Amino acid sequence: MADTNKQIAAIFDQMADVLQILDANRFRIIAMQKASRVIKELPNDVSTMSHKDLLALDGVGKGTADKIVEFCETGQIVEHKELLKEIPKGLPALLDIPGLGAKTVALLWNEANIVSIKSLEKALKKPETLTSIKGLGQKKIEAIAKNLSFIEQAGKRYTLGRAHLKAVYFVAQMRQLPEVAQAAFAGSLRRGRDTVGDIDILVAADPKHSAKITKHFVSLEPVKETIVSGKTKTSVRTKGGIQIDLRIISPDAYGAALMYFTGSKEHNVRLRERALSMGMSLSEYALTNKKTEKVIASETEADVYKALGLDFIPPELREDRGEISAAEAHKLPKLVTDRDIHAELHAHTHASDGLLSIRELAGLAYDRGFHTIAVTDHSKSQVQAHGLDESRLEQHIIDVHAVRDEMTGKINVLAGAEVDILSDGKLDYSNSLLKHLDIVVASPHVALAQTGSTATKRIIKAINNPYVHIIGHPTGRLLMRREGMSPDMSEIIKAAVERGIALEINANHHRLDLRDTHARAAIEAGCLLAINTDTHRPNDFNELQYGILTARRAWAEPKNIVNCFTEAKLQKWLKSCRP
Numbered sequence: 001m002a003d004t005n006k007q008i009a010a011i012f013d014q015m016a017d018v019l020q021i022l023d024a025n026r027f028r029i030i031a032m033q034k035a036s037r038v039i040k041e042l043p044n045d046v047s048t049m050s051h052k053d054l055l056a057l058d059g060v061g062k063g064t065a066d067k068i069v070e071f072c073e074t075g076q077i078v079e080h081k082e083l084l085k086e087i088p089k090g091l092p093a094l095l096d097i098p099g100l101g102a103k104t105v106a107l108l109w110n111e112a113n114i115v116s117i118k119s120l121e122k123a124l125k126k127p128e129t130l131t132s133i134k135g136l137g138q139k140k141i142e143a144i145a146k147n148l149s150f151i152e153q154a155g156k157r158y159t160l161g162r163a164h165l166k167a168v169y170f171v172a173q174m175r176q177l178p179e180v181a182q183a184a185f186a187g188s189l190r191r192g193r194d195t196v197g198d199i200d201i202l203v204a205a206d207p208k209h210s211a212k213i214t215k216h217f218v219s220l221e222p223v224k225e226t227i228v229s230g231k232t233k234t235s236v237r238t239k240g241g242i243q244i245d246l247r248i249i250s251p252d253a254y255g256a257a258l259m260y261f262t263g264s265k266e267h268n269v270r271l272r273e274r275a276l277s278m279g280m281s282l283s284e285y286a287l288t289n290k291k292t293e294k295v296i297a298s299e300t301e302a303d304v305y306k307a308l309g310l311d312f313i314p315p316e317l318r319e320d321r322g323e324i325s326a327a328e329a330h331k332l333p334k335l336v337t338d339r340d341i342h343a344e345l346h347a348h349t350h351a352s353d354g355l356l357s358i359r360e361l362a363g364l365a366y367d368r369g370f371h372t373i374a375v376t377d378h379s380k381s382q383v384q385a386h387g388l389d390e391s392r393l394e395q396h397i398i399d400v401h402a403v404r405d406e407m408t409g410k411i412n413v414l415a416g417a418e419v420d421i422l423s424d425g426k427l428d429y430s431n432s433l434l435k436h437l438d439i440v441v442a443s444p445h446v447a448l449a450q451t452g453s454t455a456t457k458r459i460i461k462a463i464n465n466p467y468v469h470i471i472g473h474p475t476g477r478l479l480m481r482r483e484g485m486s487p488d489m490s491e492i493i494k495a496a497v498e499r500g501i502a503l504e505i506n507a508n509h510h511r512l513d514l515r516d517t518h519a520r521a522a523i524e525a526g527c528l529l530a531i532n533t534d535t536h537r538p539n540d541f542n543e544l545q546y547g548i549l550t551a552r553r554a555w556a557e558p559k560n561i562v563n564c565f566t567e568a569k570l571q572k573w574l575k576s577c578r579p
């Protein structure tokens with residue numbers, strides 16, 4: 001939805017709510033609700049439409065059209081401002097509490113003088129003052145108290161890795177039911193975004209089984225409480241705090257629904273525009289002929305894309321970043337998958353802060369079918385990570401070479417290091433030592449609040465060290481915990497291209513650094529990328545999937561990723577970076 005549409009729909013929604021609180025004429029309320037709905041579903045930007053175009057829309061009368069034009073011209077709607085003056089300032093916020101409608105808000109205001117979330121919280125401490133009000137009652141008050149705590153959770157986001165594990169579990173559990181034909185998670189999680197707000201799960205099933213399916217869902221072990229439960233949609237919160245929405249979809253509409261709930265909103269708007277221009281209409285239920293309303297496609301996403309004249313667009317690309325024109329021209333990238341990864345080039349052993357021996361690490365990599373594993377323990381500045389000083393590193397190289405010789409013919413074991421990029425851009429080991437290593441990953445770990453040119457110069461200095469192959473987690477961010485550096489990424493990419501070295505997508509789900517947009521810019525500039533798990537523990541190899549998702553969001557193909565090279569090509573590349 002265009003921004004203007006979103007803003008106007010929100011204003012109409014709020015006007016409807018305020019009118020309801022004020023117990024205004026029912027038809028005025030309905031008119032506002034209808035206007036909001038029409039604008040939300042409208043594929044075009046209202047600001048580009050004339051008064052006459054607006055009037056032609058079903059559900060838009062003269063009053064509504066006037067207000068839309070007023071907003072487009074002045075950025076506000078006077079009637080909306082006037083309405084807001086008639087109620088206490090803090091009242092609209094109460095409507096954000098799940099299950100709290102305008103009628104109840106009006107009761108709370110008129111009967112208990114509750115004018116804000118703060119005064120509601122205060123009143124809930126003495127619930128008997130509220131339960132005595134006619135139309136409220138104990139059950140309702142308890143529900144309000146419970147839901148109030150949900151708003152504190154709202155807006156909270158979760159890492160991709162954490163949400164993904166939960167979603168995979170729920171989907172597998174829902175598939176156990178014989179009534180469930182298909183189940184999948186949708187939303188930003190399916191698109192592989194680095195953080196998600198909640199989890200959307202869709203199941204395809206005959207609606208007549210919805211009671212049984214819902215019962216199964218709310219009884220699953222991680223569920224702490226049910227937020228709302230209806231025939232086709234149920235929302236729960238897990239013990240860990242994540243909200244999970246379950247939607248039961250009739251199997252013949254599953255594809256259209258999966259597409260709708262996968263989003264992104266922007267991608268869906270483009271698809272709806274395209275459908276309209278082709279005489280069709282796309283909704284969460286189906287792609288239909290606009291005139292005859294006959295269903296053209298709905299069962300699978302592939303059917304819908306095909307009917308729209310498009311190649312199937314993988315979920316990670318559905319961000320309105322050029323994917324639709326690429327799909328139309330049959331020019332979508334052949335996205336990298338986990339099967340394309342043949343090497344891990346950043347991993348730790350218990351020589352620094354890992355839990356594995358060199359032999360265990362090499363064995364795990366071999367079991368995954370990799371042709372190469374690089375042992376890259378921390379350098380001496382990483383004291384808390386037991387980083388290796390020069391003499392320990394020299395011994396470590398000998399130890400790695402011993403395992404390499406043992407594993408010959410199975411897997412290629414590289415002696416490397418994750419060497420610190422110090423705050424001034426110098427590396428933590430001298431070049432005379434670095435040149436003895438098969439591979440050097442240079443990473444920033446300290447002074448991560450650096451911004452602008454200081455950060456840019458620091459990283460570029462490391463890139464220009466003639467023994468470096470990969471810049472590890474280039475900004476040093478930790479999702480929702482640490483912003484990391486904000487260097488000029490285009491300058492860094494340019495320097496990396498000149499040197500022919502790779503920038504890393506660190507697959508650890510707390511990092512995912514480079515992020516998708518930086519990685520996309522790198523690929524477009526012809527920069528090589530690495531996808532590394534930065535393994536410290538045995539299970540860390542599984543983090544690869546999150547790095548892959550990020551790379552796919554960046555339109556990455558195997559040719560862009562050094563971990564996808566054949567053994568010979570990788571060796572050649574490692575040599576080519578060196579003098």
Ligand SMILES: [Zn+2]
Pocket residue numbers: 418443445472473
């Ligand atoms: Zn690191």
Ligand SMILES: [Zn+2]
Pocket residue numbers: 346347348418534
């Ligand atoms: Zn590391």
